[in-house]
Amino acid sequence: MTINLNIVVADPSVIIRCGIEATLKRIQGIRFHIDEVSAIDTLYEFLKKRKPDILIINPALLGYASLSLLREECACPKLKCVALLYAVAERSLLNQYDEFITIYDTAEDIKNKLEKMSIHEEEDKTEDDEELQTLSSREKEIVVCVVKGLTNREIAEQLYLSAHTVITHRRNIARKLQIHSASGLTVYAIVNKLVELGDIKK
């Protein structure tokens, strides 16, 4: 299974940034979307807007600012932070980071570290991944309702579920199919013959 990761590389040196990017691109089995940032101000802006999965950052760029504060300010509570080290660094400096890589790490080293880090996240998801992309029959019923234009509450009433459960189902559907809009689900439902055109034109 391919993992998708959105990564921001924050370092003042363009050579280092490009080097990290090129190294990451050599790693098989992880699909990266990489953005570069060279200054701390842009980083804040960027994190707020894009909400990446992982931040690879030169600790010097952050200075003595705390990562938990950064996460809070940018509203990215789940952001994983990886320190990017040019040289040996004092342990206490690294405490707040989830992981660290050095510029002498091989692509394989980096891959292992990134995987180890995202595994904690993925553990509860592994079961779902087995049946990734195929919807359960309940989920299909919900797709049909959404496509017909019912609200979450109407769906809940019709299927005897709580509104909360409907929302959870919808979130799972969006994750499995990578479709986030109702009109996208309509295309999905028509192609997979879950509904007919007559049902939705009303």
Place this chain on the structure above:
Amino acid sequence: MSDLIGDNYPMLLVMSRFGIPLGFGEKNVKEVCKMHHVDACTFLTVVNFLSDDSHDTPILSDCFSMEALISYLQNSHTYFLDFRLPNIREKLVNAIHNCPKDVAFVIIRFFDEYAEEVFKHMQYEEKVVFPYVKGLLKGEKDSRYNISIFKKRHDQIEMKIIELKNLIIKYYPAEGGNLLNSVLFDIFACEQDLASHSKVEDFLFTPAILELEKNQC
């Protein structure tokens, strides 16, 4: 100038949005800009910003012209709304005519909804943001509005077209053929293009306005 375009062909779009036509011969950027009354400094700022992979806001030099940037952004909007999206729609309609009628119908409907969203998004900038900035440039500060409002509500418009592309790639039920592939390539290109358009708005335009607002207080 031809070196610039040859090295980085998406800059062709930037050039035409600044109102520079083809056929500039051996002239350099400065000469070409002068010939067409284009502000070379602003042109170069945009070109350099887009050629750089990072999202850093460049330090604007004194010669940078906000009017020129706005006219560039407006031309980009016209390009997307009047040419790019209608053109993709037309090709899409042709490309999917042999797939089941109901599928074709929902695909086109999806596309039209998307185009409408892009229209609204850009319309807001044309009707609210640009007039506000133009006022600001004249020294009139409208206390009811500031650019942070725009910053907050400016969303990524390329997300939904990515969804359309994925839907076609994953679920298209009939023989696709060259025409459909060509549309998909167009959508890829359009997606890139919208992303760099947003990049200019978020990391060049908005910070410049913030600066402008600060100076007026």
